[in-house]
Amino acid sequence: MTLWYVARAAGVVAMIMFTLSAAFGIVTSGSRNPERRFWFQYVHRSAAVTGLVLLGAHVIAVIADSNVAISPTVLLWPFGSGYRPFAMALGTLALYGVVLAAVAGAARGRLAHSRTFSKYWRTIHIAASVGWALSIGHALLAGTDRSTPWMLAITLSCLVAVVGASFYRAHTYAPSNLVRTR
């Protein structure tokens, strides 16, 4: 059972890390203070990397564990799982989203000179937000603990954190709240 607990714990903490990364990413782009931007960006990236490592552990552990039959082929064909097919499809599509955003983020420094890459980078980065949203759906539908009050509280807190960060950013960017410099 140890592997099964590791699998689920890694999934829960990965979801929390992606939430932290998403919330800090949202407020970073709304901040004009360079020092604050630096630290927000630091938390945004560190949480994303930690989330990816834990996601790797989650996926390896659910596949290796014999408690449920999850074939590695589900990573190639998201709709092919015999166990909770819809929830597993959401999880695999979430993985695609966060991995695509991570690869594009890692390539950003090297391809900074490319106008085409810079132009499309923001669009590609939206994959991270879509991945995060799908991972919330996956957590609400997949887990053994999904209907327990503590797990529901964690998942809904993740949702509230990102929605709250979006409202905060929208409020700080509202024209009526922008400080006039002239």
Ligand code: HEM
């Ligand atoms: C961004 C991607 C993902 C995140 C954040 C994530 C997170 C989670 C979370 C929070 C749970 C609930 C744990 C619980 O209630 O005990 C869970 C369950 C589960 N996940 Fe994922 N997951 C992701 C992707 C995947 C992928 C790609 C797979 C399959 C290869 C997968 C397989 C599973 C399985 C089998 C369960 C059910 C465990 C159970 O029945 O309790 N997950 N995941």
